[in-house]
Amino acid sequence: MMINSTQVSYFTLSAYFDTGLFKYLCFMIVMSLYVLIVGSNLLLVVVICMNRSLHEPMYLFLCSLFVNELVGSSGLFPFLLVQILSDSHTVSAPLCFLQIFCVHYYGAVEYLNLAVMSYDRYLAICYPLQYNTRMTYNKIATLIALTWLCPCCAMVVLMSLTSSLQLCRNTIYKVYCDTHSVVKLSCSDINVINVYGLIATFSTIFGSLLLILFSYVRILRVCFSGSKQTRQKAVSTCTPHLASLLNFSVGACFEVSQSRFNMSTLPNVLRIFLSLYFLTCPPLFNPVLYGLNLSKIRVIFKSLISNAA
Template sequence: MMTNSTQVSYFALAAYCDTGLFKYLYFMIVLCLYMLIICANLLLIVVICVNRSLHEPMYMFLCSLFVNELYGSTGLFPLLLLQILSDIHTVSASACFLQIYWVHFYGSVEFFTLGVMSYDRYLAICHPLQYQTRMTTARVAVLTAFMWLYSVLTTVVMMSLSVPLQLCGNTIQKVYCDNYSIVKLACFDTTVNNIYGMVYMFTVIVTLIILILYTYIRILYVCFSGCKQTRQKAVSTCTPHLASLLNFSFGAFFEIMQGRFDMSSVPIMLRIFLSLYWLTCQPLFNPVLYGLNMSKIRVICKSLAFGKRI
């Protein structure tokens, strides 16, 4: 641990422990998980892109979601695999900050996409006659571009505040780099970083949460007051999205809790699992969830697997 204020050249990832020969087993498990994530998400991206019957707003947003899953997992797994095999768990400052950008950008796009998808489901169920005119191809393109570009902007601002910080240490108590761990190492006042974090939370996260809650309150109202067909449509289209949203929120909540509170009483393996949950389970969970529950995707995947024409 460094005691004087300095710009560090590397960071030590202290959450790793000596696993002996088991590291090769862990490496194979993580590698298989990564390959499964890549294959599952790529398959669904290709299925959506090449089939014109899936060129609808809901599937376009799903495609954006799967692209983001590939992006986010690629920001974590290669470095994680290297660290599992390595006996010295250090990462260069540049690689650490690159991973921070990668991970936080992934989280921002993921949450934005889930928020926009809830709005899309709200229009489809609560305003079905106006859906085609209100959710046009142009609007889908604008919403998708906004999600990605705004996430770039907010993440760049966050990084511009974190990179220049003078640090009094170089030890991160995790298996990967994250922004809050860097901010906690700062020697001097980090009020600006904290203010930006609060502003982002209230202007983006709280806004999206309110939007999601409003859409599902309206959807539930229509379900209870509508006919059986309406209820069935709402259940079939909203269940996968709601499950994905809860899964991501669960992982993100524990990640935030670990950064803000002392978790030393929690077993280290459980802490590692919880810190990785939102970056590993979501990219694996979504393709399985949507592939099994969306009938159009399921039928096309079966036709591709067994060589049948649709």
């Protein structure tokens, strides 16, 4: 359907399909996932903030990570719940652009946060005696601020470029809004936004991965030449981080593949699952990964449960 760009006040999400009465079951499943994600991440944020023994760099960066999981899931799940019960599957243009901001902002902050966490582990393992002087509270605050502010500035520019496009169509072939889907609807020149998108993506993802790679190369060198205690410390603190990085990267690859390549041969349910993976699985599994693997958090949880009992 060709329409004038000034008349695009809403978008139609065509990836939804009629599930009949099963939509109420889908609603309950998605609602349960959202409650679980919010409850687990919020609980860990409160535990870290309320316990002074956890006011260490690693746990403060974790707190930033859990807050970001809340941002990403809240940018998707309330919208998803409304669409599941809706019959029209349309979304207003302002709400669509707001969701684009939340989803892409979440992805950028996640990668930067994981990069900063790898740098923190590098200092803790490679320079244990100098760790407290190198990782000061001012440095922690600066790193967390940059993790959140840099993607925000990048997203403001991206949203400005996206919202200024002249759109000729209003049908998005997904269950939520994203930049690439909206850009494909444009009948104006998209070279500028494509170049900016590539630069921003390359800077965020590959910049973060380079810092992570550098950190772990140095950590491995110390582990191979260090004591058994050093290797145990590295394994206990780095394993959750690597699992979290792998989980999010797999989801991001699914999302990029869906956006850049034709996946029409795949079943619709599978395509929906792949597109939602990076917004659902990391926020769901990260609290479990860190809650079970980090001894300080386990001890505090046990004390809370015993006090409650």
